[in-house]
Amino acid sequence: MNDDDLQRELVSLPIKYLHQLAKGRIHRHFRLGKRRLIDCILALPSAQKMAIANDLQQISSVPKKSTTGSNRAQPHSPFYPQPSSPKKSHTSESTSPPIVLQDLLEGIGVPEPTAFIPDNWQREAVEAIAQSDVIVSAPTGSGKTFVATEAIKQAMASKQTVIYTSPLKALSNTKYMEFSEYFGKDTVGILTGDRRDNAQAPLLIMTTEILRNILYDATSGDLDLRLHTLGLVILDESQYLADPERGVVWEETLILCPTETRLLLLSASIGNPQELAEWLTSIRPNTSCHLIRHTKRSVPLRSLYLHPTGQLVPLLENRDIQQRKGYRFHPETKRLFNEYEFKPYH
Amino acid sequence: MPPAIHPIDLVDILRRHRLTPAIIFLTSRRGCDEAIDTFIHSTAGVSATRSKDIRVFLEQFAKDFPSIENHPLIPVVQDYGVAAHHAGHLPSWKMAIEELMRQGLLDAVFATTTLAAGVDFPARTVVISQSSVRKSQDFSDLTVSEIQQLAGRGGRRGKDFVGFVVVTPSPYIDLHVLGKGLTGQPESIDSQFVVSYPMVLNLLKAHTLDQIEGLLAKSFAQFQLNQRAAIHQERLNELHEQLKPYGPRECADWVAQWKVFDLARRRKAHRRPVVNTDSPYLTACLPFLTPGRLIGLAKGPAIILRQYRSRGTGTPMLSVLHTKGTIGECQAQRVMHIYDHVYEFHPIRTLPWCPPSTLHHFKQVLSQLPSRLPTVPIFEASQEADDPLLTEILTDQFACPTCPSHAACKKDFTSASRLQLKAQQVSKTIQALLDGLWHQFQRKADVLHKFGYLTANLQLTDEGEWGRLIRINHSLLITELIRMDAFSGMAPELLAGVMASIAHDDDRPSNYMRLTPGLASMLTQVRQVADSLSLYEPAPLLRSDVAAIAERWIGQTELSWTSLVRSTSMAEGDVYRLLARTLEFLSQIYGLKGTHPSLADTAHQAMVNMRREVLAELP
Numbered sequence A: 001m002n003d004d005d006l007q008r009e010l011v012s013l014p015i016k017y018l019h020q021l022a023k024g025r026i027h028r029h030f031r032l033g034k035r036r037l038i039d040c041i042l043a044l045p046s047a048q049k050m051a052i053a054n055d056l057q058q059i060s061s062v063p064k065k066s067t068t069g070s071n072r073a074q075p076h077s078p079f080y081p082q083p084s085s086p087k088k089s090h091t092s093e094s095t096s097p098p099i100v101l102q103d104l105l106e107g108i109g110v111p112e113p114t115a116f117i118p119d120n121w122q123r124e125a126v127e128a129i130a131q132s133d134v135i136v137s138a139p140t141g142s143g144k145t146f147v148a149t150e151a152i153k154q155a156m157a158s159k160q161t162v163i164y165t166s167p168l169k170a171l172s173n174t175k176y177m178e179f180s181e182y183f184g185k186d187t188v189g190i191l192t193g194d195r196r197d198n199a200q201a202p203l204l205i206m207t208t209e210i211l212r213n214i215l216y217d218a219t220s221g222d223l224d225l226r227l228h229t230l231g232l233v234i235l236d237e238s239q240y241l242a243d244p245e246r247g248v249v250w251e252e253t254l255i256l257c258p259t260e261t262r263l264l265l266l267s268a269s270i271g272n273p274q275e276l277a278e279w280l281t282s283i284r285p286n287t288s289c290h291l292i293r294h295t296k297r298s299v300p301l302r303s304l305y306l307h308p309t310g311q312l313v314p315l316l317e318n319r320d321i322q323q324r325k326g327y328r329f330h331p332e333t334k335r336l337f338n339e340y341e342f343k344p345y346h
Numbered sequence B: 001m002p003p004a005i006h007p008i009d010l011v012d013i014l015r016r017h018r019l020t021p022a023i024i025f026l027t028s029r030r031g032c033d034e035a036i037d038t039f040i041h042s043t044a045g046v047s048a049t050r051s052k053d054i055r056v057f058l059e060q061f062a063k064d065f066p067s068i069e070n071h072p073l074i075p076v077v078q079d080y081g082v083a084a085h086h087a088g089h090l091p092s093w094k095m096a097i098e099e100l101m102r103q104g105l106l107d108a109v110f111a112t113t114t115l116a117a118g119v120d121f122p123a124r125t126v127v128i129s130q131s132s133v134r135k136s137q138d139f140s141d142l143t144v145s146e147i148q149q150l151a152g153r154g155g156r157r158g159k160d161f162v163g164f165v166v167v168t169p170s171p172y173i174d175l176h177v178l179g180k181g182l183t184g185q186p187e188s189i190d191s192q193f194v195v196s197y198p199m200v201l202n203l204l205k206a207h208t209l210d211q212i213e214g215l216l217a218k219s220f221a222q223f224q225l226n227q228r229a230a231i232h233q234e235r236l237n238e239l240h241e242q243l244k245p246y247g248p249r250e251c252a253d254w255v256a257q258w259k260v261f262d263l264a265r266r267r268k269a270h271r272r273p274v275v276n277t278d279s280p281y282l283t284a285c286l287p288f289l290t291p292g293r294l295i296g297l298a299k300g301p302a303i304i305l306r307q308y309r310s311r312g313t314g315t316p317m318l319s320v321l322h323t324k325g326t327i328g329e330c331q332a333q334r335v336m337h338i339y340d341h342v343y344e345f346h347p348i349r350t351l352p353w354c355p356p357s358t359l360h361h362f363k364q365v366l367s368q369l370p371s372r373l374p375t376v377p378i379f380e381a382s383q384e385a386d387d388p389l390l391t392e393i394l395t396d397q398f399a400c401p402t403c404p405s406h407a408a409c410k411k412d413f414t415s416a417s418r419l420q421l422k423a424q425q426v427s428k429t430i431q432a433l434l435d436g437l438w439h440q441f442q443r444k445a446d447v448l449h450k451f452g453y454l455t456a457n458l459q460l461t462d463e464g465e466w467g468r469l470i471r472i473n474h475s476l477l478i479t480e481l482i483r484m485d486a487f488s489g490m491a492p493e494l495l496a497g498v499m500a501s502i503a504h505d506d507d508r509p510s511n512y513m514r515l516t517p518g519l520a521s522m523l524t525q526v527r528q529v530a531d532s533l534s535l536y537e538p539a540p541l542l543r544s545d546v547a548a549i550a551e552r553w554i555g556q557t558e559l560s561w562t563s564l565v566r567s568t569s570m571a572e573g574d575v576y577r578l579l580a581r582t583l584e585f586l587s588q589i590y591g592l593k594g595t596h597p598s599l600a601d602t603a604h605q606a607m608v609n610m611r612r613e614v615l616a617e618l619p
């Protein structure tokens, strides 16, 4: 158990158990609030921390229900003598959330690392890009990068050049580092207005404006880069097409992109990806554009309302946020929020 | 407005419920910085081991990015495991914070909502305390897409079983905006295509006019315009269907005939000639300014309830429903925008000109208008020669009074002419939608011809050949300045200063900085040119303070970044962005090395001087 795990476990415990664990190990532990107590425990020499971790294992083998559900009844384990009833600390009060919250906060934690198994939509996207243009519209954090990297591998395997564009230099830099780590430094280059780092690499990262300029120069016969080997263009954050100032650059790029080049558009959730796909299909001969629309979040999302007094209650009546089903605020949120609106400053 | 809850309490509660790491979105940079400040000297610290891990990471990071080495916020981040992240920071610092967050070493990051727009930066929990954001000068509600971009940062795949959105109130928050945003369908995206000067030059460089028409037709803009045109086409077909019973009678165009006849009769009665003094533009607009049309007035959008001519002067007038819900009168020439929305209703002849239910519906419509509305392009018809039939009026010779269709025409005239008018409007709209982009292109090309970048038959001139390489905002201003030799023999720092003032489009105020006389007179000259071009290209802000910053950085190569930043009240991140953008502009000028070698040299020198310290850290 590393420090962070230990800390997480400790934080999840009601404070009385922490005092139990601290007994004999930390001087004047009963004087300390929960945070300080945890810090002191974490600052102990590692042998002692091991011992504490051991004790913790035993606690976690006690059914959790009994510690939280039934109004903090004392578990009948030899390990938990009656707490020495330290001064009631306000932290210990609020570590046991009220019943409604219990359900909402249930399951917080870190999953065990598992083997990477691509989702169906990811696999479908990777297969589709081998034959046609593809638009992927999926919520943030669902795994669009996997589709990109697989597509890049395919293209590089057949000795094609890949261009990856992002709307912001900051994102280009992040991707440059990420891809350099993943594909190897020599495989990745980056182009900006005045710098060309490793411009001969098979995978080139740039902003969409730079690609647009390359395409203009190419159509006017000014050369540039290896357009004839350009097999794949990936446009990240394609929803920028609707940016009032810069959106036009995405359209220019898509219109000018050679028809032999595959397009992969990655986009956050938008309302009309179908329309985009129909458009691309209509303007690019010999290929249709395949739409992969994934709307379900990979990690469920729940909502809470935090009142300025520190009360934490469910925001909505449904536990998990559900898309496109409407919403109803939880009565407790309604009550507290009315109170707040009536008298906002506490 | 900051949330009502104190930042330390907020983070404490998140920690207690194991809701960390969290991203806490606030409205302003200042809000983020102040939130962080409250932690100093508090007891909300992290464990010594975590502190150490953060320190070790930052030390390592500073090896690649020395600009963060002595960052003033390092102690807070290390001691309290919290950080601020907004556009006022250097990119290197933001990257450090992002990486710390990814490694799970921070508990909370206070960020402005701009973060959501494109940093890969997830957390277990996202805290939202506002429902609107500042956009240009105004506050507007967050859109569903924006809320989902924010909320979407909650719950990291592989690191969390569940993610959380915590809403905590601040003054002016509207919970319903958030409720809708969290559960609703994200907005559709619409094309923002506009034809720019560089686009025209670059297209003409490689394509024939026919090909260009084809390329413009391939835009998403045209795709969407076609869809709108198709809807109007359906409406037009319906109208034609309804017009069928009103086909040719004794005379083919009996509606027009009757109209003139009718007019003549009335004139006779009044003995006052109706003189049409409307401008051609107004005449072109009038067919669109009909009841139900959505228009933009100086006060904002409004819906037309009726069109009439003022009794005294004959000026075209409108009765309109304003956004506020009031009904008012206004001259038709005051209309600033004509939008592509017409709401059908049954006009009535007395105030409020429509049934109460319609009025109620319109008020609702007006309160929920999207911020961007498609407009109908207006083309002035060439002034139509005087209606040939008008001469006939004078002679008072009409067949109508004795015509067998007299009764039918009299009965049908009102409905038939109303339908015809509608049909004409609709087909004009369709035409406008189909030709809009091409017209835009032609207008831009005309300007380029006027300035000598294109020949009369739209070939690139020598000027156009190099002008097309300047593919940034304010390209016309820049190429014009180059053509008038405004930059010749100029020192690199002056060129950089001018480019900075053209490039910088942020009006966030900063303090005045001393300008060198050379730069000051140069800016005056540029401002004159920009003003003279303002009919063809909006003038840039041309702020002298940002010009001075760039001039100093390029001119004094021994000046350190720290002293540069200390000499202005601009945030470090803003100074960085200003210079990075200036670099972009300079590199375009450097691209003219084939035709303007000495200017390109100067630009290159400026770029070399620019690329030092923090400006050399990233590509």
Ligand SMILES: Nc1ncnc2c1ncn2[C@@H]1O[C@H](COP(=O)(O)OP(=O)(O)O)[C@@H](O)[C@H]1O
Binding pocket: A116, A117, A118, A119, A122, A138, A139, A140, A141, A142, A143, A144, A145, A146, B120, B157, B158
């Ligand atoms: N099929 C999968 N199984 C498990 N984890 C995945 C899977 N696909 C992606 N991930 C992980 O999800 C996280 C977010 O993915 P990312 O590609 O950055 O999202 P997006 O680009 O859609 O915002 C990454 O850490 C990634 O490793």
